[in-house]
Amino acid sequence: MQDASTAVATGDHYPRAVLFDLLTALLDSWSVWNAAAGSEPMGRRWRAEYLRLTYGCGAYVPYEDLVRQAAATVGLPARAPESLEDHWDELPVWNGATELLRALGPHCKLGVVTNCSRALGARAAARLGIDWDVVVSSEEAGFYKPDPRPYRLALDRLGVAPRDAAFVAGSGYDMFGTASVGLRTYWHNRVGLPRPQGAPPAEIESPTLEGALAWLRTFRLAAS
Numbered sequence: 001m002q003d004a005s006t007a008v009a010t011g012d013h014y015p016r017a018v019l020f021d022l023l024t025a026l027l028d029s030w031s032v033w034n035a036a037a038g039s040e041p042m043g044r045r046w047r048a049e050y051l052r053l054t055y056g057c058g059a060y061v062p063y064e065d066l067v068r069q070a071a072a073t074v075g076l077p078a079r080a081p082e083s084l085e086d087h088w089d090e091l092p093v094w095n096g097a098t099e100l101l102r103a104l105g106p107h108c109k110l111g112v113v114t115n116c117s118r119a120l121g122a123r124a125a126a127r128l129g130i131d132w133d134v135v136v137s138s139e140e141a142g143f144y145k146p147d148p149r150p151y152r153l154a155l156d157r158l159g160v161a162p163r164d165a166a167f168v169a170g171s172g173y174d175m176f177g178t179a180s181v182g183l184r185t186y187w188h189n190r191v192g193l194p195r196p197q198g199a200p201p202a203e204i205e206s207p208t209l210e211g212a213l214a215w216l217r218t219f220r221l222a223a224s
Helices: 004-010 029-037 040-057 063-073 079-086 097-104 118-128 148-158 174-181 212-217 219-223
Strands: 017-020 109-114 134-137 165-169 184-188 204-206
Touching: 017 148, 029 040, 029 079, 040 063, 063 079, 097 118, 097 212, 109 118, 109 148, 118 134, 134 148, 148 165, 148 174, 165 174, 165 212, 174 184, 184 212, 204 212, 212 219
Parallel strands: 017 109, 017 165, 109 134, 165 184, 184 204
Antiparallel strands: none
16 A cells, blocks of 8 residues: 555545445346346346345344345245355456456555355455455344444454545445445446435446546545
8 A cells, every 4th residue: 555655746545445335336246136036127126125125124134034035025936046146156247346446456455345144245255356355244244234333344344444435335225324434435326226215425426437446546635
């Protein structure tokens, strides 16, 4: 990581750490859910029901149980969640995600805060091919996002204050959590979801990751 004098000389003002939502900000989990469901409409219904359960339960309930419960509620067979897990190691990486992480690596600590089990979080994080400084799952934190505890656990493990870190979200629900913790947020809204009612706006919302590097490169200038 650069020291302060190097940052001033180069004009780089990165945060000390950047945390990422994993399954929607960096990885295209939508396509894998849709394939497991047999169609995009059923995949969207299943995912929406899963999200309703997740954001409603707060304290951690096994991720795999919620996925199965959501599948049953929308009328999918038991093989759908089985297929989802079978293809977990094939989660596609969004365009620009690997390039962004490699560009940030010399300047910032990099971490993941993800709503899934410890085992599935580790498998998904490995898809990016980098050495993460921290990977925090909802199982480890004991709560699902947007409860503030998963974000705070990642920051505590990194030894970084919220004001010195940024978050790249994949879901509009993340803004409830990042706002409560004090994390400035870039929302990579790849599939064009509406912002949830009552959610604070992100500092930047974009359908791609293209603007994230420029935002992060001047992060401390905007905060000063």
